[in-house]
Amino acid sequence: MISLAINILAILFSLLLLLNGCFFLTHVHKNFMLFKPESNLALQKILLFSGIALIVIALLGILAVLLNSTIMIVVVLIAGCVGCVVPELLLSQFINK
Template sequence: MAIKVLVILFSALLFGNGIYFLKHTKTPFLMFNPQNNVTLSKILKYSGIILIIVAIIGFAAALTNSLILIIITLILGCICCVIPELLIMQFINK
């Protein structure tokens, strides 16, 4: 039961991050300006879409209570949260 609640919480956080990334493709994002940089805008757009997809998989995993799907969601969620951060690092000194 606790795993199910934690997976739902994790998926909700992923979904929130995905929505936040998608909303900030044309507006200032933290200290960056994606409206001036097409590459950064694309990174936010694709990362947002991928995070929402992983969140939906996580909600499905919690509903079906599938251990394999829960593990896949956790691994994909962690990887999909790190990759945008690594890609955005190239814009810090610009």
């Protein structure tokens, strides 16, 4: 029962990472919120790299669930958390510029 719940939550987490990564990739050349990536090359690179990294982590998470590997699920959860925090910290330097 607990294993099933962990797998469902890992799939949900992977889907959220996938959506976040796709959002970053679709907004590399569009303004969003306070950010204007079309006028800043560094911001475009951050969004592009972060989007690709989040999609790769999400795909690894789905693979971990399909393989039913608890160790791999834990690694993906940690990588996903780091993969979400680092872009946010990098994006914070572009607020009010």
